[in-house]
Amino acid sequence: MNALIARWRGQPKARTPDESYYTAGQFALIRARFMRNTTGVIAGGILSVLLLMGLFAPFFSPNAPGIEGANPDYRRGAPQSIHFCDANGCSWRPFTYTYTREAPAFDLSALAGGDLSALDAITSGDSLNASSQNRFVEQTDQRRYLHFFVSGWEYSLLKIEWLGIDIRSDLHLFGVDQGQIHLFGTDEDGKDVFSRTLHAIWVTISIALVALAVKLFVSLLVGGVSGYCGGRVDAVLMAITEAVRVIPPIPVYLACAVALSQIDLTPVQRYFAIAVVIGALDFAALGRRLRTHILTERNQDYVMAAKLSGASSSRIIWRHLVPSFSSYIIVDTLINFPYVILAETSLSFLGLGLTEPVNSLGVLLQKAQDPDIQQNMVWQFAPVGVFVLLIMAFVFVGDALRDAADPYSERKR
Amino acid sequence: MSINERISAPLLEIRDLGIDFHTPEGVHRAVSNLNLSLQPGEVMGLVGESGSGKSITAKSIMRMLPGNAELTPESRIRLHDGERPVDVMGLHGRDLRLVRGGQVSMIFQEPMASFAPAIRIGDQIVETLQLHTGVDYASARRQGIELFERVGIREPERRFDQYVFELSGGMRQRAMIAMALSTRPRLLIADEPTTALDVTVQAQVLELMLELREQFGMAMLFITHDLGVISRIADNLTVMKRGEVVEAGSCDRVLFAPQHEYTRRLLDALPHLEALPPSPAHRPEPLVSIRDLSITYPASGAGQLPFKAVPQMNLELPAGQIIGLVGESGSGKTSLGKALLGAAPVSAGEVHYHLETPIRLGAGRKIKRKELARVAQLVFQDPYSSLNPRMTVRDIIAEPLQALGLCRNREEIDQRVIEVAKRCHIEVSHLRRFPHAFSGGQRQRISIARALVVNPRFLVADEAVAALDVSIQAEILGLLKSLRDEMGLTILFISHDLSVVANLCDHVCVMQHGRLVEEGSVQQIFLQPQQPYTRALIGAIPTLRRPGQMNSVVSNEAGAHA
Numbered sequence: 005m006n007a008l009i010a011r012w013r014g015q016p017k018a019r020t021p022d023e024s025y026y027t028a029g030q031f032a033l034i035r036a037r038f039m040r041n042t043t044g045v046i047a048g049g050i051l052s053v054l055l056l057m058g059l060f061a062p063f064f065s066p067n068a069p070g071i072e073g074a075n076p077d078y079r080r081g082a083p084q085s086i087h088f089c090d091a092n093g094c095s096w097r098p099f100t101y102t103y104t105r106e107a108p109a110f111d112l113s114a115l116a117g118g119d120l121s122a123l124d125a126i127t128s129g130d131s132l133n134a135s136s137q138n139r140f141v142e143q144t145d146q147r148r149y150l151h152f153f154v155s156g157w158e159y160s161l162l163k164i165e166w167l168g169i170d171i172r173s174d175l176h177l178f179g180v181d182q183g184q185i186h187l188f189g190t191d192e193d194g195k196d197v198f199s200r201t202l203h204a205i206w207v208t209i210s211i212a213l214v215a216l217a218v219k220l221f222v223s224l225l226v227g228g229v230s231g232y233c234g235g236r237v238d239a240v241l242m243a244i245t246e247a248v249r250v251i252p253p254i255p256v257y258l259a260c261a262v263a264l265s266q267i268d269l270t271p272v273q274r275y276f277a278i279a280v281v282i283g284a285l286d287f288a289a290l291g292r293r294l295r296t297h298i299l300t301e302r303n304q305d306y307v308m309a310a311k312l313s314g315a316s317s318s319r320i321i322w323r324h325l326v327p328s329f330s331s332y333i334i335v336d337t338l339i340n341f342p343y344v345i346l347a348e349t350s351l352s353f354l355g356l357g358l359t360e361p362v363n364s365l366g367v368l369l370q371k372a373q374d375p376d377i378q379q380n381m382v383w384q385f386a387p388v389g390v391f392v393l394l395i396m397a398f399v400f401v402g403d404a405l406r407d408a409a410d411p412y413s414e415r416k417r
Numbered sequence: 418m419s420i421n422e423r424i425s426a427p428l429l430e431i432r433d434l435g436i437d438f439h440t441p442e443g444v445h446r447a448v449s450n451l452n453l454s455l456q457p458g459e460v461m462g463l464v465g466e467s468g469s470g471k472s473i474t475a476k477s478i479m480r481m482l483p484g485n486a487e488l489t490p491e492s493r494i495r496l497h498d499g500e501r502p503v504d505v506m507g508l509h510g511r512d513l514r515l516v517r518g519g520q521v522s523m524i525f526q527e528p529m530a531s532f533a534p535a536i537r538i539g540d541q542i543v544e545t546l547q548l549h550t551g552v553d554y555a556s557a558r559r560q561g562i563e564l565f566e567r568v569g570i571r572e573p574e575r576r577f578d579q580y581v582f583e584l585s586g587g588m589r590q591r592a593m594i595a596m597a598l599s600t601r602p603r604l605l606i607a608d609e610p611t612t613a614l615d616v617t618v619q620a621q622v623l624e625l626m627l628e629l630r631e632q633f634g635m636a637m638l639f640i641t642h643d644l645g646v647i648s649r650i651a652d653n654l655t656v657m658k659r660g661e662v663v664e665a666g667s668c669d670r671v672l673f674a675p676q677h678e679y680t681r682r683l684l685d686a687l688p689h690l691e692a693l694p695p696s697p698a699h700r701p702e703p704l705v706s707i708r709d710l711s712i713t714y715p716a717s718g719a720g721q722l723p724f725k726a727v728p729q730m731n732l733e734l735p736a737g738q739i740i741g742l743v744g745e746s747g748s749g750k751t752s753l754g755k756a757l758l759g760a761a762p763v764s765a766g767e768v769h770y771h772l773e774t775p776i777r778l779g780a781g782r783k784i785k786r787k788e789l790a791r792v793a794q795l796v797f798q799d800p801y802s803s804l805n806p807r808m809t810v811r812d813i814i815a816e817p818l819q820a821l822g823l824c825r826n827r828e829e830i831d832q833r834v835i836e837v838a839k840r841c842h843i844e845v846s847h848l849r850r851f852p853h854a855f856s857g858g859q860r861q862r863i864s865i866a867r868a869l870v871v872n873p874r875f876l877v878a879d880e881a882v883a884a885l886d887v888s889i890q891a892e893i894l895g896l897l898k899s900l901r902d903e904m905g906l907t908i909l910f911i912s913h914d915l916s917v918v919a920n921l922c923d924h925v926c927v928m929q930h931g932r933l934v935e936e937g938s939v940q941q942i943f944l945q946p947q948q949p950y951t952r953a954l955i956g957a958i959p960t961l962r963r964p965g966q967m968n969s970v971v972s973n974e975a976g977a978h979a
Contacts, residue, residue, distance in 0.1 A: 064428050189539075202849075304802035305799055305802040306802060306804055308795075308803075309795070309804075310805075310820070311760070312758055314814050314817060314820045314821045315816065323808075323816075324805055328805075339793050
């Protein structure tokens with residue numbers, strides 16, 4: 005692969021011919037250059053694992069993410085560790101233990117006699133505070149063995165309401181033979197943090213997808229029309245673009261949140277509406293760049309050649325101009341992904357976007373600012389780690405792709 | 418002028434020079450085992466095609482190699498200036514900077530890119546002078562203006578305070594020369610200094626360089642691909658091919674008794690004005706008639722005037738011939754070529770194609786693009802930007818067929834594409850490839866194949882070989898000739914290179930400032946030019962000098978001023 009790239013970089017005629025390189029199209033060249041970037045490849049691996057886990061979150065989650073999957077016996081519970089060996093011997097099959105809540109350490113019967121000092125002792129001791137309520141004891145003699153590809157709670161694998169398609173399944177990657185398993189612990193309602201995080205990835209990404217699709221559409225429209233028509237149309241459109249660019253986004257989002265609260269929507273629908281607004285207002289940068297790109301590209305000799313060959317405008321646009329910036333659009337979209345996710349999380353963080361009980365990374369992050377969680381349930385910071393990993397993966401893949409994007413940029417003249 | 422006979426220590430001595438390029442694929446040797454020595458006052462010509470390593474050799478003398486290039490350990494570069502020789506390889510920091518621009522200066526091909534665009538030209542020269550001689554601003558300025566006068570810049574005081582974009586190409590190159598001479602270098606390296614210039618300006622600049630050599634007594638290393646140019650100026654020649662010296666010796670010996678086959682090939686590519694083909698007895702019927710054609714570009718912005726590129730042109734293009742359209746840059750020849758294809762704004766007059774179904778283009782007429790595309794096609798100058806890098810060669814060639822809907826199905830298209838590819842000497846197996854797999858000459862063939870695929874009657878080749886090396890030029894010219902002979906194609910060959918036109922064309926039209934100056938058969942134009950402008954153009958062609966002839970730039974008529 006490296007040799008292939010090097011050959012492309014050098015002067016081709018001096019090298020030994022390599023047919024696969026010569027017949028490599030645009031995307032093959034991009035892929036070859038991308039594969040050379042180790043950071044990008046690693047980030048790409050992490051990203052695809054995260055995306056897969058998000059897309060098939062129900063399959064990877066041992067517990068339902070909502071309140072219906074909550075474990076009433078394990079509220080505010082710490083992450084459960086997985087073992088292969090313990091004092092009772094080893095096992096090939098990994099296992100966890102049964103956890104039982106510690107019995108309350110105070111004696112209410114002492115209050116029976118109306119003894120106020122007993123009441124005082126109970127309230128001033130630490131047995132009533134929150135941290136003492138999620139003390140669980142590992143019953144090391146009661147193993148719970150981990151099983152793979154088990155059936156558990158039912159979910160819909162594919163659901164398209166307006167087509168009436170609803171494929172349901174209850175298969176899960178893993179589960180324990182009795183009770184529930186909580187790898188990242190549980191929150192105050194007993195909901196599994198691991199399952200919530202996985203589900204949150206997909207909600208967040210789908211919102212980002214909507215926002216980016218809207219953004220792309222508006223950018224293409226504005227940039228494409230502006231670049232292809234030029235002249236007065238271009239001047240007016242670019243003036244509007246600049247005007248939109250100076251509007252600060254947060255007040256617009258606030259206004260939208262208020263306006264949308266008047267309409268009866270589910271939290272997720274409301275949020276999708278906000279995503280559309282985010283996307284629609286964010287077209288300035290990409291639109292302008294597309295315009296510049298089209299302006300330069302349409303003056304290239306090969307476009308002139310097509311014109312003189314009798315090609316129609318639509319043929320020139322679709323055969324020549326669109327492919328010339330398709331790689332650019334893909335890269336730009338990927339690089340912008342983390343920013344849209346950040347917008348979502350920051351809105352949720354401010355309480356404007358999604359709120360409990362919806363699972364989104366923003367909601368989970370917002371929860372993590374609760375002092376109770378910071379002191380007593382640090383495991384609820386797990387979504388923060390996943391979030392950082394996701395953003396970093398996007399950034400690195402985007403960077404590597406940008407470097408690889410235009411295989412013709414460095415060509416020798 | 419035989420400086421060779423004077424016995425003295427050489428000014429520049431290069432021994433066993435090797436230059437390696439470190440690429441991701443491995444080490445690529447650009448220059449190997451090069452020996453060269455230059456006496457004081459000698460002019461050495463370094464000749465070769467692109468990629469032969471001549472520029473990189475010159476840069477290594479100034480130690481200006483790019484970051485991934487490295488001199489081999491056995492390389493030696495010595496400058497004998499004054500008493501003791503200086504080993505350029507061992508110089509660092511201040512010592513190196515004193516050599517650069519002080520003892521050795523350089524002139525580049527593109528003067529526009531060699532001057533800082535936002536600093537006045539004079540200030541750049543003053544800066545050089547101050548750095549190297551430490552004089553104060555006022556006297557540096559005085560010296561600079563004096564230099565401007567000596568390199569033949571009129572109104573030197575005014576030009577001195579102008580920016581580079583305000584000067585014409587020839588002026589810029591003169592200013593560049595003035596700057597290079599400002600520190601009285603012992604050695605001047607000139608890297609294709611006249612390649613980007615029009616032929617008459619080229620002659621003037623060459624003459625100037627010869628004069629200055631006499632006056633300043635400096636040695637020159639003159640790098641060029643053009644043997645005609647170098648034959649007029651050099652004492653000795655070194656011919657390079659793929660990083661190796663293939664032939665070296667006195668100019669007369671190399672030019673008139675070449676030993677190496679490669680040198681002979683370069684010489685063959687030169688124009689031979691003595692051996693022009695005889696013009697046909699009767700002039701064929703015209704294929705295209707141009708009547709009172711005016712081309713006016715609309716004003717580009719508020720407050721600007723529309724630009725009239727061609728006013729009132731009348732011309733007939735004989736069928737089945739290659740018609741050369743020559744003129745200096747800005748003479749309107751490209752505009753005329755584009756107007757014939759309906760791609761330039763025609764403000765008056767018309768273009769008439771005499772065909773079974775005649776086509777008329779003109780002011781106010783709607784261009785029937787599809788009809789026109791079937792009979793007239795264009796071959797571009799730049800073989801890189803004229804092919805869409807995202808399409809395979811097959812798709813590129815097939816494009817006109819698809820756009821015009823000339824074929825019923827894929828098989829028919831493929832058949833036609835293969836037919837044309839063979840005609841243009843493109844291997845059929847290469848049709849699956851993308852343009853990045855090909856060199857300039859091969860790309861130009863693809864471009865020609867695309868133009869031919871619809872079986873046109875008329876081809877406009879706009880500087881179609883200007884970007885190619887001499888030996889590749891010859892192949893493309895041969896292809897064009899065979900197209901004329903075998904397909905009866907009429908070709909309008911637009912070029913600023915008169916020697917190519919003399920080799921290729923049957924009929925020549927000379928343009929200046931948008932007007933037709935003269936037209937006639939190639940013999941009439943080159944052997945009996947009538948108009949003074951044509952005579953000046955022809956006179957400025959850098960043809961090979963005759964053996965023993967004294968160095969002079971302009972061959973027949975000295976008054977090369979247009």
